[in-house]
Amino acid sequence: MGVVYLASLLVSLGCMLLLDRRFRLFFWRDALSASVVTVVGLAFFLVWDVAGIAGGIFFRGEGAIATGIVLAPELPIEEPVFLVFLVVCTMILYTGAVRVLGALRRRRRVERPS
16 A cells, blocks of 8 residues: 555656647657756755755655655655656646637637638
């Protein structure tokens, strides 16, 4: 049971990447830019987490579904995986929304010529 959370995060990340591949939204649109955004986002959130841990705000909860492996005090191995998922999910949602809203805007222009 100790890997359920980590496995769920990895499966969810895999599903987001399948959506990305299908619609070419993030990594399959520009792999270099997507990699930079993902690494910068991960670094930002890890610094945020470390600051929260140092300030006594963030704590690692014990759970049967977590591996129990920690990278640093109060920083479980699942945290960076979750943060990568968060960044990738956010960027896929953002680029997908931009595409859908752009298509709706173009459709309205065609329906109502000036």
